[in-house]
Amino acid sequence: MKKEIIKFQYGNKFIYQEVEELENGNKKVISRTIKGKITNKYDNVKPIYCLFPKEELNLREFFELIVGDRFEQKDFVIEVYNGYEQIKHCSSLEELMRYSKWADHFVPNTFYKWQSRSIENLRCIQWMLFDFELRKSNGQAFTPVEIWEIFRSEIGFMPTFIKESKTPGSYHVALKHTSINGKLESTYLFKRIQKKIADIIGTDDGAIGANHNYSIPKNGKRVFYFGDNTIDFNDLKNWWIGLLKESNKSSKTPRRTGGKVTSITEHLIWNHAAVQALQNQEFEGSRNEAGFTLALLHYALGIDQKETAEYLLEKWFPLVSQEGQKYHLSALKASIRSAYSKKYRGPSKEKIEALTGIEFNIRVFRGQYKRQLRHNKNENQQAIINYLREHKGKVTMVQTDLIKDICKTQKSPLGKKFSIDSIKRNLRGLKKLGFIDWQTKGSGGNTKDKAVEFVLKDGIQSNDGYIIEEDHNVYVYGEKVN
Known part of the structure; x- marks a missing residue:
């Protein structure tokens, strides 16, 4: 029976069909293969800085490049069998x-010794690979130098290298970077960077992902080394x-980056x-980390430690x-104790x-008791604090009268009167620091001629319950970056 290959375009992909002609003249599709995504974005790409690869690597040279000195560090490379x-x-x-x-496949980054390619078991990450399956608008594949x-x-x-994949005309493109560890924050940052490059x-x-499988270059598949x-x-x-x-700067719609949201309830969390x-x-x-995070969520929402432990x-x-290294119950117990510490x-x-890989634009945290004791920074500030303490932390009066009364009643350790200007300046300074507060009620912010309540925020301040806020910020290693 006669067989032939038929090529046609479907959407932005080229499809190759192998068909067989039957005795009655009809044709039967035996197999169908997708051969990459069509794009006109790079039709006119011209190699400028690199005209050809430095060399082609054999399998041994390829693995030597991938591993480097990691075997000396007692790391393991995982190979994955067919299926x-x-x-x-x-x-x-x-x-x-x-x-x-x-x-048939392997993971280029290295692991601890147990037999699992879970991202949790990664130890050293130094290779960022991409599946390049693009075709020019005429269906032709890109050359390694063009890529x-x-x-x-x-x-x-x-x-560093571009490797032919199993599908003809497709490649695995490898960026080599200085090594990072396999901790959760590092693998997440790696994935976000890799995803951005893939999108571009x-x-x-x-x-x-740092633990993704890539095909082993066999059966004549070449590895082009660029240095x-x-x-x-x-x-x-x-x-x-x-x-x-x-991106945030050029965004037309201002994005809210914080603020309490009463519409987000514990049920929705x-x-x-x-x-x-x-x-x-x-x-x-x-x-x-997952157990600890859930324990912290329970703690933040005010759930009793015993109830959290039971769940x-x-x-x-x-x-x-329990695949790979065993996860012990004792480790989870320690995480719960730490979450409630x-x-x-x-x-x-x-x-x-x-x-989870799921965007979580919410911040949940527990209200805490805070001790805010203001120590003696200078004699003027201490005089103001002492005055308010003598009046049980709160007075209602005109600001100019308050300043004069402080100067009149408080004794300076230097044996001289306090300056009105100095007390006025330090009163504003203590408000900036958050140790004294008052609500401006005068016209245009003027408090000189109106009685205002001055409050000393000193001692133990209680903030009970939990707080839920919108949080669209991006964090890297716990630090806000946008």
């Missing part, structure tokens, strides 16, 4: 070469933050998709995956988003 049902963690180059005969130029011109960072270039946004273009990870971070700030994902074990990353230990923990006010927005 993704079996993995092998390799601790030497010889093992990598031997097991690559049966494995190198696309990355250089679009994002300013150059690939147009690569497959499904191939995102040791190692990028400082801080440069990647600052590039991403710069784009974020520029518990039903938020991100919180639901944590409760239903639908998260990626440290199981202990997490008896209902949540038994359903948590009063060292924290509530869960981290950044960690909730990192664990």
Whole structure:
């Protein structure tokens, strides 16, 4: 029976069909393959700074480049067999070469020794890879040098190698950066940067994450090496933050970045998709971080520690995956104790988003008791504070009369009268610092001729219950960046 390949365009993809002609003259589709996304964005790309790769790497040279000195640091490289049902963690180059005969995929970043490619088990991250499946508008594939130029011109960072993938005309493009650890905040930042680059270039946004699988270059697939273009990870971070700030600055609609929202109730918090994902074990990353985050959420919302422990230990923990390194009940108990130690006010927005991959634009924190004792910065300020303490922390009078009465009644340790101008200046200073407050009632902010209530915010101030705020800020390692 006669077979033929038919090529046609569907949407923005080229489709290749293998068809077989039957005896009755009809044609039967045997297989169908999608061969990349069509784009006219780079039709006129011209290599300028790099005209050809430095060399092509064989499999051994490729693995040597990927691993570097990580085997000396007792790290493991994971190879994944066909069907993704079996993995092998390799601790030497010889093992990598031997097991690559049966494995089809591998993870370029390195792990601790247990047999799991969970993101929680990553130790060292130094490779950021992209699935480049784009085709020119005429259906032709890009050359490796053209892809190198696309990355250089679009994002300013150059690939170290470009590897042919299993699909002809598609590639894996690798940026090498200075190593970062596998902690939750680091893997989340890595993923956000990688996603931004993928969006700009147009690569497959499904191939995102430091623990993602990539095909092993076998069966004649080539690896084009362009040199040791190692990028400082801080440069990647600052590039991403710069784009974020520029986007916020040019946004036409002002975005609210904080403020109490009474319409967001505790019920809506518990039903938020991100919180639901944590409760239903639908998260990626440290199981202990997830348990700690849920415990902090319970604490912030004023739930009793005993009730929190009953839920997490008896209902949540038994359903948590024990794949890879065992997650011990004792670790969760310690996290609950830590959450209720009063060292924290509530869960981290950044960690909730990192664990679940779901945007969480809410800040929940526990009201706390604060002690605000003003120590003697100078004699003028102390005189004002002492005066208000003598009047039980609160007086209602005209400001000029208050200043004169302080100068009249308070004794200076220097044996001389206080200056009216100095007391006036320090009264304003204490208000700025938040230790004294008064409400301006005079016209145009004038309090000179009207009686005003002056309050000393000194001693123990109570703020009971919980507070819920909108929070659209972006955080990196706990610090607000926008």
